[in-house]
Amino acid sequence: MSELFLHIGHAKCATSFLQRQVFPKLNLDYLGRHGRHLDVDKWVNNLTFKEKINIPRIAAAITVAKQSNCLKLPTLISHEVLLRPYKVDRLVSRLAELQSCVGKINIIISIRRQIDLIFSRYIHDRKLLTYNIAEALDFNGTTECLYPYCYKNMNTCYCRQHKIKFINIPFYNYLILYRKLTQHFDVSFVVF
Amino acid sequence: MNRDLNAEIQCFENSIPIKHASLDWTKLPRVNTHIESEFYQAAKTEFQLLPQYQQLIDYFAQSNKELAEVAKLDLKQYEYF
Numbered sequence: 001m002s003e004l005f006l007h008i009g010h011a012k013c014a015t016s017f018l019q020r021q022v023f024p025k026l027n028l029d030y031l032g033r034h035g036r037h038l039d040v041d042k043w044v045n046n047l048t049f050k051e052k053i054n055i056p057r058i059a060a061a062i063t064v065a066k067q068s069n070c071l072k073l074p075t076l077i078s079h080e081v082l083l084r085p086y087k088v089d090r091l092v093s094r095l096a097e098l099q100s101c102v103g104k105i106n107i108i109i110s111i112r113r114q115i116d117l118i119f120s121r122y123i124h125d126r127k128l129l130t131y132n133i134a135e136a137l138d139f140n141g142t143t144e145c146l147y148p149y150c151y152k153n154m155n156t157c158y159c160r161q162h163k164i165k166f167i168n169i170p171f172y173n174y175l176i177l178y179r180k181l182t183q184h185f186d187v188s189f190v191v192f
Numbered sequence: 193m194n195r196d197l198n199a200e201i202q203c204f205e206n207s208i209p210i211k212h213a214s215l216d217w218t219k220l221p222r223v224n225t226h227i228e229s230e231f232y233q234a235a236k237t238e239f240q241l242l243p244q245y246q247q248l249i250d251y252f253a254q255s256n257k258e259l260a261e262v263a264k265l266d267l268k269q270y271e272y273f
Contacts, residue, residue, distance in 0.1 A: 114252040119239055123232060133235070134242050173252070175259040192265065 002066070003074040005106045006095070007032065009083030010172075012120040013110035019078050031065055032078030039065065044079040047094050048086065049149055055094060059101030083109070085168035086144045088180060096184035107181055107190045114172045125165040133167075141170035 005028070009015065019034040031040055039061060046053045066075050082091065099105040111117075122133050143166035146157045159165040170176055174192065181190045239245060259265065 114256075115245070115248055118248070119236060122239070123235060126235070133239050134244065137242075137244050137248075139244075169248070169251070173255045175255040175262065178259055178263055187263070190263075192259075192263065 002072060003104070003106065004062070004102055005074060005076045005108055006082070007076065007078035007080075007108040007110070008095075009080040010110060010112075010117060011080040011083070012117055012124065013080075013112050015078065015080040015110060018110070023076055023078055026076070027073065029066060029073040029075045030078070031062070031075060033080070035078070040077060040079060041081075044081050047098075048081055048084055048091060049146065053094070055097045056101050059098055062102060078108075083177075084145070084147075085141070085171040086146060088171065088177070092180050092184055099185070104189060105185065107185055109174070109177070109190075109192050111174055111192050114174075118167055118169075118172060121167060129159065129163055129165055131164045136164050136167045137169060138166040139169050141168040143168060 007015075007018070007023075016034070019032060023030045023032060024035060033040060033044075043058050043061060046058065062075075062077070082095075084091075095105065095107070119133075122136065143158050145159050145165065145168075147159065147165065149157070178190060178192075
């Protein structure tokens with residue numbers, strides 16, 4: 001298939017704006033969130049959260065979605081749910097496996113100053129839970145979160161049990177993310 | 193603040209179609225009304241007064257510097273770093 005670009009996040013870095021206002025207007029085949037292919041939500045949720053998944057099947061679905069539209073254009077899939085503070089190592093391995101099925105994947109990551117990103121995350125989460133930001137700062141990154149799937153898991157997620165949505169600080173360390181990604185992807189294919 | 197937010201929102205909704213990635217971002221209006229709310233400002237002040245605030249800034253400044261070296265990023269392109 002033609003070149004595949006995967007915009008994986010971060011959430012709270014203008015992703016919705018890019019997905020609604022920019023990506024659909026670029027000269028490429030945009031399959032991502034707010035794009036033309038609704039199944040992307042399902043693929044992404046499987047890649048990020050499901051314990052058992054069939055990567056070749058996801059790769060085939062992407063290829064079929066591609067073939068039904070513009071064959072020669074590069075494909076862009078954008079979905080910030082791909083990058084969550086939840087089993088990041090597993091996600092990167094899965095993306096690498098996906099790459100072995102569909103050919104080279106270009107990873108794009110939107111970033112902003114982390115201190116602003118963390119605060120924006122906190123303000124967003126305060127719509128769900130009321131807590132003090134000082135209590136939520138998890139410098140050791142020990143707490144992973146299934147959000148937005150807490151609801152579907154009978155509120156067994158740590159944040160719902162403790163009424164705090166912990167902020168996993170190392171998750172916002174772009175250097176760590178870069179090192180994890182470049183273990184599987186060529187450095188020239190990982191772009192901030 | 194004397195801003196005509198309705199006009200800004202209308203302008204945002206009617207933003208010109210983007211043909212190329214070389215978009216002039218400075219011409220897009222900002223519609224971040226929530227950041228002017230009392231709650232937002234109070235929460236931000238609370239955050240900035242935390243002892244961990246400076247710790248976070250230092251932690252990320254160091255890692256961003258290392259990232260720039262490893263990934264050969266031109267820091268001048270990133271106004272926040």
